[in-house]
Amino acid sequence: MNEPQEFVPQKIQIGISSCLLGSEVRFDGGHKNSYYCAKEIAPFFEYTSICPEMAIGMGAPRKSIRQIKDGDILLIQSADGTLDVTAELHEYSRNKVQELGYLGGYIFCAKSPTCGMERVLEYKKGTNNSTKTGVGVFAKALMDKYPYLPVEEEGRLNDMVIKENFFTRVYAYHDWRNMIASGLTKHKLIQFHSRYKYLLMAHSPKLYRELGPILANLEDLEASADSYFKGLMTALKIKATRKNHTSTLQHIQGYFKKHLNARQKEELTDAIMKYREGLLPLLVPITLINHYLKEFPTEYIENQVYLNPHPEALKLRYAY
Incomplete structure (x- = not known):
């Protein structure tokens, strides 16, 4: 079978962006705590909390990063270009998703250049012009690796x-x-x-x-x-x-x-x-x-x- 089987059958394992559980891991040192995820549904699941940016050692607070399109190349850089974590985030994402075959679902933080599931801002190199055509680097790696894994963004769960x-x-x-x-x-x-x-x-x-x-x-x-x-x-x-x-x-x-x-x-x-x-x-x-x-x-x-x-x-x- 293509889908991995190494999971805990007693309780469903759900991956989740760390900021949604109140962890202060955002670029500004804050969080995006979701009461629904952190309190209402938490008793039903076992969470695996992940923040790719913290995982590569960026710390919090930190310089914010964005997706930048340079032709066909996707870069992950700060707005002024002085910080480039493209290689680190791609490498982390490739390696991390290999460990996540036990998950039964994933809840992403929207709009994040690493964790956004869709409509992430992509900037044209050297400008502030953007389109909502991006997918977070980590989110894309996970969805490519496990195309049938149920995934959703926290904000969309209000629907x-x-x-x-x-x-x-x-x-x-x-x-x-x-x-x-x-x-x-x-x-x-x-x-x-x-x-x-x-x-x-x-x-x-x-x-x-x-x-x-x-x-x-x-x-x-x-x-x-x-x-x-x-x-x-x-x-x-x-x-x-x-x-x-x-x-x-x-x-x-x-x-x-x-x-x-x-x-x-x-x-x-x-x-x-x-x-x-x-x-x-x-x-x-x-x-x-x-x-x-x-x-x-x-x-x-x-x-x-x-x-x-x-x-x-x-x-x-x-x-x-």
């Missing part, structure tokens, strides 16, 4: 849909690696796909349909699993829509048609329709389905990751 999508991917990525670490078999791979059926349908019905044929021929199990994993993470990166959620909920509703009485059927249909119209959050029909599952157990539906893709305490299903 409920982006936040829910990120953590859905984090837990799916972790679930996959647990399965691989336990010993890959054809049966386990097929069962994994079975459990992820409705989550995949909510994110991308098209990619869900494309994943099925991969499981039809498992002669080269490792190659098939690798292809499946790439398709899985690609599909889950697509944000689930209200339309797809509604269709998925209606599919699940069909499993209860022989068990629910008229009042219960109407109650569930009403919850799904009000969700579709934006009058209720997704949590409402999901909660109702989970309630009916306790009353009328259906193993296939109980095993669906869609109903519980992440801990309820993270409060992520208010996004839709």
